[in-house]
Amino acid sequence: MIIGSISENESIEKRISITPEISKKYINLGFEIQLTKGYGKHLGFTQSDFEDVGVKIIEDAKTLIQNSDIIVQMSLLDNNHLSFLKSEQTYIGVLNSYENKDKLLELSKKNINFFSLELLPRITRAQSMDILSSQANLAGYKAVLESFSIFEKAIPMMMTAAGTIPAAKVLVVGAGVAGLQAIATAKRMGAIVYATDVRLASKEQVESLGGKFLSVEGSENLETEGGYAKEASEEFKKKQEELLAETLKKIDIVICTALIPGKKAPLIIKENMIINMQPGSIIYDLAAIQGGNSAFTEVDKVIEKNGVKIMGEGNILNKLPSSSSNLYAKNVYNFVSNLYDKENKKININLEDEIISKTIIK
Numbered sequence: 277m278i279i280g281s282i283s284e285n286e287s288i289e290k291r292i293s294i295t296p297e298i299s300k301k302y303i304n305l306g307f308e309i310q311l312t313k314g315y316g317k318h319l320g321f322t323q324s325d326f327e328d329v330g331v332k333i334i335e336d337a338k339t340l341i342q343n344s345d346i347i348v349q350m351s352l353l354d355n356n357h358l359s360f361l362k363s364e365q366t367y368i369g370v371l372n373s374y375e376n377k378d379k380l381l382e383l384s385k386k387n388i389n390f391f392s393l394e395l396l397p398r399i400t401r402a403q404s405m406d407i408l409s410s411q412a413n414l415a416g417y418k419a420v421l422e423s424f425s426i427f428e429k430a431i432p433m434m435m436t437a438a439g440t441i442p443a444a445k446v447l448v449v450g451a452g453v454a455g456l457q458a459i460a461t462a463k464r465m466g467a468i469v470y471a472t473d474v475r476l477a478s479k480e481q482v483e484s485l486g487g488k489f490l491s492v493e494g495s496e497n498l499e500t501e502g503g504y505a506k507e508a509s510e511e512f513k514k515k516q517e518e519l520l521a522e523t524l525k526k527i528d529i530v531i532c533t534a535l536i537p538g539k540k541a542p543l544i545i546k547e548n549m550i551i552n553m554q555p556g557s558i559i560y561d562l563a564a565i566q567g568g569n570s571a572f573t574e575v576d577k578v579i580e581k582n583g584v585k586i587m588g589e590g591n592i593l594n595k596l597p598s599s600s601s602n603l604y605a606k607n608v609y610n611f612v613s614n615l616y617d618k619e620n621k622k623i624n625i626n627l628e629d630e631i632i633s634k635t636i637i638k
């Protein structure tokens with residue numbers, strides 16, 4: 277069986293889905309790997325890096341797509357490339373299945389199997405395939421570095437003969453994987469860190485990292501069975517707003533990471549809260565692509581309001597493409613391994629397997 281991958285549009289997506297290391301693993305499983313010419317070149321991989329482990333290089337994308345039994349990409353290809361797909365193929369990626377639902381269902385009618393990896397269930401067996409966790413870890417880390425780089429004060433407390441510089445105060449909104457990594461990174465760099473989340477289970481995790489958890493009095497646990505946050509009640513939102521409005525007056529940097537799968541990101545940092553923040557403060561919004569957690573957020577823009585800079589990040593992992601590609605490629609390899617019937621050398625779509633049934637588009 278042939279696994280293929282073509283180069284992404286690098287102006288939008290710098291990550292790749294197959295590395296030389298992972299190519300070798302696929303080949304050892306019995307697959308043939310085909311990639312387009314120049315694949316991974318921008319990350320420092322040469323054609324010989326791939327060819328030396330047994331990868332076949334194909335000149336054009338159309339031939340590669342039509343050759344492949346399994347196509348692995350970061351996201352859904354453009355309409356031109358999708359038109360080359362044929363019956364019985366399997367396509368794996370982060371397909372933004374809610375936004376692209378109609379397109380995916382139409383393509384599925386051609387008897388093409390689409391698997392969208394952001395839909396993976398949060399179960400122990402799926403941890404090695406969990407692309408949301410692997411990528412969010414890096415996103416949380418990088419968000420702290422990016423926001424600290426434009427903050428015009430020192431981060432840790434510094435005691436000098438000329439006086440003491442206080443430590444920066446950081447608020448992390450959303451204590452999922454990205455948020456927890458942001459807390460750990462900011463704490464390591466000497467900041468005083470606060471965090472808020474609708475899931476009460478997050479309190480212990482935040483405090484274990486040295487953060488201070490802001491909890492709304494009498495709050496309920498807003499967590500789905502799958503471990504994701506669910507939408508809060510109006511009463512909870514009101515109490516949370518009051519607590520946040522007061523806290524934000526003393527915060528220097530806010531890292532926003534709160535997302536609800538398949539829905540618009542919750543608006544948490546309101547306009548009136550931003551007006552009362554200290555001039556020179558930073559809001560770094562990782563939820564920008566889904567509408568943002570902060571008022572005024574715009575994708576890939578820095579908006580200044582009342583001296584506060586609001587940064588909306590479209591794809592922060594384009595700033596860590598090598599590390600994120602390595603992890604993504606491993607996640608996908610583990611997913612394909614679970615899908616592959618080694619004995620009969622074919623894809624086995626066993627819908628009794630929760631990993632398969634939850635990720636397949638049908």
